[in-house]
Amino acid sequence: MHKIASALTIAGTDPTGGAGIQADLKVFQEREVYGMSVITSVVAQNTEGVQDVQHLTVDFIEKQLDAVLTDIPPQAIKTGMIATVEMMELIAKKLKNSTIPYVIDPVMVAKSGHSLMDKTSREVIRQTLIPLATVVTPNVPEAEILVGFDIQTNDDAEKAAKLIVDELGAQAAIVKGGHLTGEAIDVLYDGNELYYFQSERFNTKHTHGTGCTFSAAITAELAKGKSVKDAVELGKAYITKAIEYPLELGKGNGPTNHWGYRLEGLPAQKEIVDK
Numbered sequence: 001m002h003k004i005a006s007a008l009t010i011a012g013t014d015p016t017g018g019a020g021i022q023a024d025l026k027v028f029q030e031r032e033v034y035g036m037s038v039i040t041s042v043v044a045q046n047t048e049g050v051q052d053v054q055h056l057t058v059d060f061i062e063k064q065l066d067a068v069l070t071d072i073p074p075q076a077i078k079t080g081m082i083a084t085v086e087m088m089e090l091i092a093k094k095l096k097n098s099t100i101p102y103v104i105d106p107v108m109v110a111k112s113g114h115s116l117m118d119k120t121s122r123e124v125i126r127q128t129l130i131p132l133a134t135v136v137t138p139n140v141p142e143a144e145i146l147v148g149f150d151i152q153t154n155d156d157a158e159k160a161a162k163l164i165v166d167e168l169g170a171q172a173a174i175v176k177g178g179h180l181t182g183e184a185i186d187v188l189y190d191g192n193e194l195y196y197f198q199s200e201r202f203n204t205k206h207t208h209g210t211g212c213t214f215s216a217a218i219t220a221e222l223a224k225g226k227s228v229k230d231a232v233e234l235g236k237a238y239i240t241k242a243i244e245y246p247l248e249l250g251k252g253n254g255p256t257n258h259w260g261y262r263l264e265g266l267p268a269q270k271e272i273v274d275k
C-alpha cells in the first residue's frame with residue numbers, strides 16, 4: 001500500500017488557477033501530499049484583477065469541513081481567504097482543540113488592490129485564528145495591519161514577527177519581503193530564534209499567487225513532518241523557482257510556475273542526489 005500524508009486548504013477560488021484553492025492543490029500535488037480543499041468564497045478573478053466575489057454560507061462551509069475532517073483527517077491545514085468574522089469563528093471552533101499543524105496566510109488584499117477580507121475581520125483574525133497558528137505568513141501590508149506599525153526594514157520585519165508570536169500568540173510567524181525592495185528576504189521567528197530566508201529579487205510581473213504558493217508549500221512540508229524552519233526553507237526554495245521561471249500566461253500579472261523547482265531541485269532533494 002502507498003502511504004501518503006494529506007493536507008487541507010480552506011480558502012477562496014481562482015478560476016485561472018494562479019491563486020487560492022487551485023494554486024494550493026497544485027503545490028500539494030507537486031510536493032507529494034494528498035490535497036483536499038474547503039471553499040469559503042468563489043472569486044471571479046484572473047491575472048488582471050478581481051471582478052466579483054460570492055461568499056458561501058457558514059453553514060455550508062461547516063458541512064464541507066465536517067465532510068473532510070470526519071473522513072480523511074489531514075496532517076496539516078492552511079487557511080487563505082477567510083473573508084468574514086462568521087467564517088473565522090467557525091474555523092476557530094473547528095480547530096480550537098486540534099493538534100494538526102495549522103498555517104495561516106492572512107489574505108487581506110489581492111495584489112490588484114481588491115479587498116479579500118472585510119475591515120472588521122482584519123481585527124477579529126488577531127483574536128480568533130492567529131493564536132491557533134503553527135505559523136502565520138503575512139506579507140508586509142498584512143503584517144502592518146496585524147501589528148499596527150510600518151514595516152520598511154528587516155529590523156521592522158523582525159519586530160513584527162516577534163510581536164505576532166509573543167503578543168498575538170502564534171507559535172511562529174514569517175514576514176515576507178515580497179513588497180519591499182532589494183533581495184527578497186523573509187524573516188521567520190519561531191518563538192526562540194530569528195531566521196532569514198533570502199533570494200535574488202526577480203524583475204517580473206508574474207507574481208500572482210506567490211503568497212498562496214509559498215504558504216501551501218510550507219503546509220505540504222509540515223504535513224510530511226518537517227519542522228517549521230525546514231518547511232519554510234523548502235517553501236522558500238519552491239516559491240523562488242516558481243517566480244524565477246515564469247510561465248508568461250495571461251494578460252496581466254501571471255501565475256507562478258509549479259514546475260520551476262524541477263529544473264534545479266529543492267535543498268533536501270539536492271542532498272539526497274549528492275549522497
Ligand SMILES: Nc1ncnc2c1ncn2[C@@H]1O[C@H](COP(=O)(O)OP(=O)(O)O)[C@@H](O)[C@H]1O
Pocket residue numbers: 138139140176177178179184185186199200201202203204207209210211212214236239240243
Ligand atoms: N520578485 C520576486 N523575486 C523573488 N522572490 C519574490 C518576489 N516577489 C515575492 N517573492 C517571494 O515570494 C514569497 C511571497 O511573498 P509576497 O509576494 O510578499 O506574498 P503575497 O503574495 O502574500 O503578497 C516570499 O518568499 C517573497 O520573498
Ligand SMILES: Cc1ncc(COP(=O)(O)OP(=O)(O)O)c(N)n1
Pocket residue numbers: 011012013014019020021043045080081107109110111112116207208209210211212213
Ligand atoms: C482566492 C484568493 N486567495 C488569495 C489571493 C491572494 O493571493 P496572493 O498569493 O496574495 O497573490 P495575489 O493574488 O495578491 O497576487 C487571491 N488573489 N485569491
